[in-house]
Amino acid sequence: MKYIDEFRDSGLAQKLAAAIKNEAQGARPAAQPFRFMEFCGGHTHAIFRFGLPDLLPPEIKMIHGPGCPVCVLPMAKIDAAIQLAQRYPLTLCTYGDMMRVPGGQRLSLLKAKAAGADVRMVLSPHDAVMLAKDNPSREVVFFAIGFETTTPPTAVIVKQAQALGLKNFSVFCNHVLTPPALKWLLEASAEGADGVPPSDGFVGPSHVSAIIGTRPYEIAATAYGKPVVITGFEPLDVLQAILMLVRQVKAGRAVVENEYARAVTAEGNVKAQALMAEVFDLRDTFEWRGLGWIPHSALKLKDAYGAFDAEKRFALEPSTAKENPACQCPAILRGAKSPEECKLFGTVCTPENPIGACMVSSEGGCAACYSYGRRKDE
Numbered sequence: 001m002k003y004i005d006e007f008r009d010s011g012l013a014q015k016l017a018a019a020i021k022n023e024a025q026g027a028r029p030a031a032q033p034f035r036f037m038e039f040c041g042g043h044t045h046a047i048f049r050f051g052l053p054d055l056l057p058p059e060i061k062m063i064h065g066p067g068c069p070v071c072v073l074p075m076a077k078i079d080a081a082i083q084l085a086q087r088y089p090l091t092l093c094t095y096g097d098m099m100r101v102p103g104g105q106r107l108s109l110l111k112a113k114a115a116g117a118d119v120r121m122v123l124s125p126h127d128a129v130m131l132a133k134d135n136p137s138r139e140v141v142f143f144a145i146g147f148e149t150t151t152p153p154t155a156v157i158v159k160q161a162q163a164l165g166l167k168n169f170s171v172f173c174n175h176v177l178t179p180p181a182l183k184w185l186l187e188a189s190a191e192g193a194d195g196v197p198p199s200d201g202f203v204g205p206s207h208v209s210a211i212i213g214t215r216p217y218e219i220a221a222t223a224y225g226k227p228v229v230i231t232g233f234e235p236l237d238v239l240q241a242i243l244m245l246v247r248q249v250k251a252g253r254a255v256v257e258n259e260y261a262r263a264v265t266a267e268g269n270v271k272a273q274a275l276m277a278e279v280f281d282l283r284d285t286f287e288w289r290g291l292g293w294i295p296h297s298a299l300k301l302k303d304a305y306g307a308f309d310a311e312k313r314f315a316l317e318p319s320t321a322k323e324n325p326a327c328q329c330p331a332i333l334r335g336a337k338s339p340e341e342c343k344l345f346g347t348v349c350t351p352e353n354p355i356g357a358c359m360v361s362s363e364g365g366c367a368a369c370y371s372y373g374r375r376k377d378e
């Protein structure tokens, strides 16, 4: 397959792994491997799916980061969406993964649906706005989540709803931003706070970077001395990025490099950025699962689009639910623990019976490790 097979060539993968080993071996004491965090859950899945841990030498340790859009949403937001669906006569639309994430009281949107709430899975936000258009007497709310990748489509449907003059459509906006979370990680890692391990550099997200470009990552290199290599999701992309990171660290360099030049530019998608700026404002602060409250790290609808803001249209009581204390998702999302360090991993908690968000999402670290990794029982 053109442009896929080329990036999955096993012979080239072996060569890249050998080059990484060559660069890394002897560069550091055995107890101090190169530690690189892949911010994006898509990379975590690529790493496990293509068996990269078996190819990488022990001198390289990959740390899984908070880049799973479903996982970083705190329980209070899941509970708010459940509350919307249960308390009001409305149709709540969201992406499939969100429906299975456990909220408080052992509920999820899927269980709320089974109990009678009108919750529907959509493949795109456009489906939600069309549902509202076709059912003018029914309130439809789109539960919007995700990083900069899924934000422009939400902006499009808000404008579309306005153009159609819809009175029965709104968005429960929970879009979050990558650069503030990266900055949080850089600071926590430098201070050793919250168990965040020191990191030698970052494998930068690919889809997010296609929107925001490479420039927003420069702060990691200039202010914190950490290299970032933006890379694609194929195994050769990831291996090449790791090689580039090792070379930078060995040379004492810290810059942003772009391995994914076939999709990412320095400026990113300027049209999408303008659309986001037109529809959304920054929130003063926003809670991330595992990372806590991060200033200016999420978006809300601008006042000009307030008629489509579900938070303005519906009253929501704050959730008092607490995370399951046995679930290590918060620690996993900040890179402080790996999925296998959770006692529930692969026993009580499986993709069929997820206890935490990281086992639900197609980009979650626990789901990746469970689906493609080697488990204790094997």
Ligand code: SF4
Pocket (backbone or CB within 6 Å): 326, 327, 328, 329, 332, 339, 342, 343, 344, 345, 346, 349, 350, 354, 355, 356, 357, 358, 359, 360, 366
């Ligand atoms: S294995 Fe399950 S319970 Fe443990 S951290 Fe992952 S999602 Fe949470």
